[in-house]
Amino acid sequence: MSASVDFQEAEYATERPLLEIRNLAIGFTTSNGEVNAVRNAHLTVMPGETVAIVGESGSGKSTTALAAIGLLPGNGRVAAGQILFDGEDISNASEKRMIELRGNSIGMVPQDPMSNLNPVWKIGDQVRETLKANGLPSGPDDVAKVLSQAGLPDAGSRAKQYPHEFSGGMRQRALIAIGLACQPRLLIADEPTSALDVTVQRQILDHLDKMTTELGTAVLLITHDLGLAAERADQVVVMYRGQVVESGPSLELLQNPQHPYTQRLVASAPSLASRRIQAAKELGVETDDMLAPSETGVVEPSKTDEVLQIQNLRKVFKLRSGLGKSTDFTAVDDVSFSVKRGTTTAIVGESGSGKSTVAQMVLNLLAPTSGKIIFDGVDTSTLNSKDLFAFRRRVQPIFQDPYGSLDPMYNIFRTIEEPLRTHKIGDKASREKKVRELLDQVALPQSTMQRYPNELSGGQRQRVAIARALALDPEVIICDEAVSALDVLVQAQVLNLLAELQSRLVLTYLFITHDLAVVRQIADHVCVMEKGKLVETGSTDDVFESPQQDYTRALLNAIPGAGLMLPPEVEVA
Amino acid sequence: MTPDNTTTARHADSRRPARRTEHFVADVSETPLQVTDRVKDEAAPLSLWGEAWKNLRKQPLFIISALLILVVVAVSLFPGLFSPIDPTSEACQLANSDAGPAAGHPLGFTQQGCDVYARVIFGTRSSVTVGLLTTIGVLLIGGIMGAVAGYYGGWIDSVLARINDIFFALPLILGAIVLMQLPMFRTNKTVWTLVLILIVFGWPQIARITRGAVIEVRNADFVTAARSLGVSKFGALMRHVLPNSLAPIIVVATISLGTFIVAESTLSFLGIGLPPSVMSWGNDIQAAQASLRSNPMPLLYPAIALSITVLSFIMLGDALRDALDPKARKR
Numbered sequence: 001m002s003a004s005v006d007f008q009e010a011e012y013a014t015e016r017p018l019l020e021i022r023n024l025a026i027g028f029t030t031s032n033g034e035v036n037a038v039r040n041a042h043l044t045v046m047p048g049e050t051v052a053i054v055g056e057s058g059s060g061k062s063t064t065a066l067a068a069i070g071l072l073p074g075n076g077r078v079a080a081g082q083i084l085f086d087g088e089d090i091s092n093a094s095e096k097r098m099i100e101l102r103g104n105s106i107g108m109v110p111q112d113p114m115s116n117l118n119p120v121w122k123i124g125d126q127v128r129e130t131l132k133a134n135g136l137p138s139g140p141d142d143v144a145k146v147l148s149q150a151g152l153p154d155a156g157s158r159a160k161q162y163p164h165e166f167s168g169g170m171r172q173r174a175l176i177a178i179g180l181a182c183q184p185r186l187l188i189a190d191e192p193t194s195a196l197d198v199t200v201q202r203q204i205l206d207h208l209d210k211m212t213t214e215l216g217t218a219v220l221l222i223t224h225d226l227g228l229a230a231e232r233a234d235q236v237v238v239m240y241r242g243q244v245v246e247s248g249p250s251l252e253l254l255q256n257p258q259h260p261y262t263q264r265l266v267a268s269a270p271s272l273a274s275r276r277i278q279a280a281k282e283l284g285v286e287t288d289d290m291l292a293p294s295e296t297g298v299v300e301p302s303k304t305d306e307v308l309q310i311q312n313l314r315k316v317f318k319l320r321s322g323l324g325k326s327t328d329f330t331a332v333d334d335v336s337f338s339v340k341r342g343t344t345t346a347i348v349g350e351s352g353s354g355k356s357t358v359a360q361m362v363l364n365l366l367a368p369t370s371g372k373i374i375f376d377g378v379d380t381s382t383l384n385s386k387d388l389f390a391f392r393r394r395v396q397p398i399f400q401d402p403y404g405s406l407d408p409m410y411n412i413f414r415t416i417e418e419p420l421r422t423h424k425i426g427d428k429a430s431r432e433k434k435v436r437e438l439l440d441q442v443a444l445p446q447s448t449m450q451r452y453p454n455e456l457s458g459g460q461r462q463r464v465a466i467a468r469a470l471a472l473d474p475e476v477i478i479c480d481e482a483v484s485a486l487d488v489l490v491q492a493q494v495l496n497l498l499a500e501l502q503s504r505l506v507l508t509y510l511f512i513t514h515d516l517a518v519v520r521q522i523a524d525h526v527c528v529m530e531k532g533k534l535v536e537t538g539s540t541d542d543v544f545e546s547p548q549q550d551y552t553r554a555l556l557n558a559i560p561g562a563g564l565m566l567p568p569e570v571e572v573a
Numbered sequence: 574m575t576p577d578n579t580t581t582a583r584h585a586d587s588r589r590p591a592r593r594t595e596h597f598v599a600d601v602s603e604t605p606l607q608v609t610d611r612v613k614d615e616a617a618p619l620s621l622w623g624e625a626w627k628n629l630r631k632q633p634l635f636i637i638s639a640l641l642i643l644v645v646v647a648v649s650l651f652p653g654l655f656s657p658i659d660p661t662s663e664a665c666q667l668a669n670s671d672a673g674p675a676a677g678h679p680l681g682f683t684q685q686g687c688d689v690y691a692r693v694i695f696g697t698r699s700s701v702t703v704g705l706l707t708t709i710g711v712l713l714i715g716g717i718m719g720a721v722a723g724y725y726g727g728w729i730d731s732v733l734a735r736i737n738d739i740f741f742a743l744p745l746i747l748g749a750i751v752l753m754q755l756p757m758f759r760t761n762k763t764v765w766t767l768v769l770i771l772i773v774f775g776w777p778q779i780a781r782i783t784r785g786a787v788i789e790v791r792n793a794d795f796v797t798a799a800r801s802l803g804v805s806k807f808g809a810l811m812r813h814v815l816p817n818s819l820a821p822i823i824v825v826a827t828i829s830l831g832t833f834i835v836a837e838s839t840l841s842f843l844g845i846g847l848p849p850s851v852m853s854w855g856n857d858i859q860a861a862q863a864s865l866r867s868n869p870m871p872l873l874y875p876a877i878a879l880s881i882t883v884l885s886f887i888m889l890g891d892a893l894r895d896a897l898d899p900k901a902r903k904r
Contacts, residue, residue: 235594245604248596258598260606363801392803405794408621409816419802450618459610468798489609 016087018186018218019045019068024081024091026063026072037063037076038242045186045235050212050219052229052250054265055239056487061222064239065188067091068220069106070098085186103134107184107217109208111191113171117163123147123174124159127181134182150177151207169200176208183215190222197350197514198558205232224488227271227517227561230254238262268492271561274520278544289521307476307508308339308362313371315357331357333532335371339525341475344502344509346519346540348555349529355512358529359480362510363397364388375476393423396469400481402461406453412439412464413449419471438467442497459490463497470501476508484515495522517559520544528552625896635892641885649698660691660852671868683857683871684864692857693878699853700882702764704834707771708826711833715776716822719783724791724810733780741777745836746843748774753845762848767840771833782825786818793817820897824890831886838879854879 026038038060045051055061066072068083070090083091085101093101102108110116118126124143131138131146140159147155150173163171172192179187192208193201209232212219223229229236230250237247238261246259254272257263266272273289280289315332332354339345349355360366362373364380373380375395383391399405406415416435420426426434436446442463453461462482469477479498483491499522501507511523519526519540526543528536528551536549547553619627629635648655658677665687672682680689722733749770752758758766790796791814799809840846841855842862849856854875861872 240604241607243599243604244597245599246597249594252596258596259604260601261604264606264609365797365801389803392801395801397798397801399794399798401794405798407795407799407813407817409813411618411620418799418804422803422808445612448612451612452618452620454621454624455619456612457610460612465798468802472802493609 015046017044017084018047018049018086019043019220020082020084021064021068022082022084024064024067024083025079026060026067026076027079028073029075029077036079036242038067041081041239041242041244043237043244043247045218045220047185048213048216048218049235050209050221050233051235051237052221052223052233053237053239054223054226054229056224056489058241059239060242061239062190065190065220065222068186069102069108069188070095071108103130103184104136104182105184105186107179107182107187109172109175109179109187109189109192112195113168113175114195116175117171119163122160122162123166126174127159127178130178130181136182146181147174147177149211150174150180151203152177168196169204172196172200172204173207176204176211180211180215180217184217186218186220187212188220188222191224192221194224198516199350199554201560202558225271225560226254226265226269226488227275227559230272231561238265264489268488269561270488270491270515270517270521271559274517274544274559275561277520281541281545305341306338307341307376308510309372309374310338310358310362311336311372311374313358313361313373314369315354315361315366316369330532332361332368335527335529335532335534337525337527337534337537339476339508339510341508342502342506343524344511344522345525345527346511346513346523347527347529348513348516348519350514350555352531353529354532355529356480359397359478359510359512363395363478364391389423393419393472394474395476395478396472396474397478397480398462398465398469398482400484402458402465402485403453405465406461408453411450411452412456415453415464416468416471419468423472425472434471435467438470441470441501442467457490459486459494462486462494466494466497466501470505473505474507476510478510478512480512481514482511483518484513491518498522516555528555625893628896629892632892632895634888635896638885638888638892641881642889645697645701645882645885648694649701652695652698656688656691656694658688658691660687660695671864671871673870680874681868681870683861684868685860689871689874692852693854693874696852696854696857696875697878697882699764699847699851700834700837700855700879703767703771703837703847704830704886706764706768707775707833708830710768710772711775711779711829712822712826714772715779716783718776719780719785720787720810720815720818722780723784723787724814726788730784734784737777737780740774741781743774745771745774746839749836749840750843750845753840762846764847764851767837767846770840771836775829775833775836778829779822779825783818783822786821787814790814790817820893824894824897827893828887828890831883831890834879834883834886 021041021043024038024041025036028035028037041060041064043051043053043064053061053064063072063076067078068085068090070093072078078091081091082089085106090098090101117123124140124147127143127146128138131142136142140156143159144155147159152158152170152173158170163174166174176192179189189208193204196204205228208219211217219233221229221233226236230253233250235247236250236253238245238253238259240261246253246257246262253262254266257266277289313332313335314330317329317331318326319329320326335354335358337345347355347358357366361368364373364383367381375391378387380391410418413432413435416438417431420431420434425431435449439446439448444460444463444467448456448460448464453464456464465482482498483494486494495518498509502509509522511519513519523540526536526538526540527534528543528549530551536543536547536552543552544556547556665683665685667686669682669686670684672686674681678688678690680693683689683692718733718737722730722737752770752773753762753766758770787810796809796813799813800806804812837846837853838855838858841853842859844859846855847853849860857875858872858879861868861875865872
């Protein structure tokens with residue numbers, strides 16, 4: 001910005017920030033003494049402006065936002081600094097004053113729509129409670145008005161329903177309705193759409209945008225997705241380990257990140273990476289963001305056979321509906337596709353699309369109702385127990401939840417050794433050698449062997465799970481949302497590891513995910529599933545460049561940051 | 574408003590005054606970048622049980638109850654070390670009937686002229702034996718029933734759950750009175766018959782806890798992972814599901830060990846537990862009841878011993894529950 005201050009900027013200079021956080025420090029008292037969750041944080045939200053706080057889990061982004069509404073957990077306190085709301089310091093305001101502010105001055109939309117509505121209260125009653133608490137008219141018409149403003153169709157009768165009758169997206173709309181019911185001047189939205197499907201996420205965010213623009217509400221958006229933050233916010237604040245490392249206008253931050261952490265984040269965020277790949281394709285240049293080896297890559301031509309063929313696969317579950325009666329639910333309906341050796345095929349779909357059921361059937365943990373799964377020329381449903389045991393060596397899974405996929409009672413050595421022991425491979429010494437090699441392969445120090453899963457982070461556990469899957473030298477690995485639960489940088493690290501292992505060991509991946517941005521980076525082929533049916537298949541390039549189905553198009557448009565203009569390469573200083 | 578309009582409008586909104594937002598960058602030396610996802614290798618590796626032990630060691634509740642239990646176990650193993658007097662009925666002198674404390678007899682005498690202190694010490698063994706044996710038996714039967722029902726589910730679960738409910742509905746005391754009156758039990762009452770009766774009425778509780786714990790674990794990803802490695806269904810139960818369900822079972826078993834000791838005393842007091850020839854707190858309380866008004870002390874001391882023992886097992890269970898709480902496990 002130049003030294004010449006024009007008239008508008010002069011006017012802006014006299015405008016008072018709605019929320020200003022100065023040198024904020026937040027400490028938590030734990031059994032291990034005082035822990036500093038946030039240090040030296042500062043941010044400014046002007047009236048009507050949207051500011052996004054971006055950071056990984058544990059970076060202090062939610063803690064900062066909770067401090068602004070005075071809802072820190074009991075063992076947390078503001079140790080230093082100021083939180084100025086419209087010029088008033090509320091960092092140590094009385095509970096009475098905070099109650100006055102909450103609702104009609106500062107609203108909040110929490111993260112998890114499943115647990116933040118009281119299940120025994122009707123939706124309408126929960127909205128009415130908010131209106132009443134802030135002294136606003138709370139008749140049935142007022143409640144219906146608030147709900148319909150949040151985009152709930154048929155609000156009058158919806159208000160009489162209970163939370164369990166609502167879908168995730170509708171619950172989040174109800175929470176937004178509650179947050180905005182009293183027309184606050186500042187709305188704190190803590191990962192408001194993280195638990196929702198991408199297409200629903202987009203609708204909700206669009207609607208939130210529209211409402212806050214109409215009401216002139218300022219929004220403090222907390223998110224882990226830099227692409228989403230840049231798309232939705234005027235200003236982005238990047239937090240790392242309790243400190244603000246960089247803040248500024250969102251587009252500028254994205255195009256010209258200065259702090260090394262922001263640079264890494266920009267380089268790793270899948271939504272941005274997929275956007276860059278798209279830009280590179282259009283310009284016809286190469287980009288490092290592509291993790292999938294190109295078609296003419298390492299795989300020998302003789303080995304490019306179809307290792308996995310899925311033919312007319314169907315799975316019908318019987319749902320119990322009362323005594324002796326049952327209704328059929330078709331989870332997977334007539335799905336056919338094939339997977340070439342040494343490539344990555346992604347199955348993409350939203351929750352309930354049947355993608356995980358397909359994975360379970362390919363793993364032979366669930367019997368298909370009809371249809372065939374042919375692995376290396378053999379129908380897997382015909383395997384006897386001995387052949388099945390051999391099949392287990394060749395097809396291995398990696399699961400989503402890094403906290404659930406390792407036995408907490410086993411140390412890492414026993415965890416990785418288990419497949420070797422089960423298949424009676426080698427003696428004790430050779431098994432230990434193999435475990436050490438595997439740990440090297442997944443870039444974990446060998447000293448990790450003696451540790452237990454609860455001592456490792458999510459990404460490290462996921463790498464242990466990969467090592468366990470690799471122990472038997474399998475040919476196919478089924479990754480069921482294997483990176484979805486990880487922080488962006490860790491996710492990038494694991495994806496890189498998977499790509500590297502693939503080119504080194506000629507592995508075939510079947511990658512189950514809801515995240516198209518990740519697909520863009522890692523997959524060669526894509527199968528899009530909707531409600532149990534396969535709606536589109538093709539090479540990743542084809543599907544992303546010219547999607548044939550409306551559903552695929554909707555999914556692609558829903559990737560955060562799709563509208564951003566980005567150069568294909570990030571300059572990492 | 575279409576999505577694309579929103580984004581473009583946001584960045585080039587001419588209606589709003591052009592606010593100048595500063596581009597702030599923190600000093601890198603103050604916010605050093607750390608290696609992504611580094612393994613913390615400062616602390617020594619710690620298993621779940623190791624961690625529980627570390628927490629337990631600092632808890633006064635655990636220390637007190639563990640010390641008390643150690644004393645009780647030592648007394649029951651080597652009663653001779655704690656009491657120089659042989660309390661068998663032959664050694665009782667009727668001349669000492671209901672006498673107060675005397676030198677060498679700190680707690681006085683019973684109506685039969687036996688030393689109360691010695692009887693309390695020597696009675697420990699039968700109470701602790703009944704408690705321990707019953708707990709082991711209940712763990713075996715209830716554990717197997719519960720694990721099978723919870724793990725395999727389906728009709729097996731339905732059948733076992735109903736059997737469980739039937740036994741759960743039978744009151745222990747009433748059932749024991751009826752069974753102990755059967756000729757085969759009436760004629761040869763021993764520690765073993767009592768243990769058998771207590772197991773028959775005690776297993777449903779453990780079965781329920783085990784079933785719940787197994788159901789919680791059986792669908793965990795690590796069990797699915799083991800199955801897809803080629804581990805058999807039964808192998809996965811033994812190697813992964815059961816070890817991970819142990820914590821709540823241990824807690825309940827510890828607490829019920831205390832209640833089984835109470836049950837033994839109750840049945841002995843009613844005259845349908847251990848035979849009078851076996852020295853036990855329950856029998857002593859029953860015998861002392863006759864002279865309760867003139868000499869309450871012979872009743873009071875075994876009752877105190879009983880309360881302290883049961884209390885310490887229940888306290889130990891509580892301490893274990895806190896230390897093994899799965900919610901506290903995740904870091």
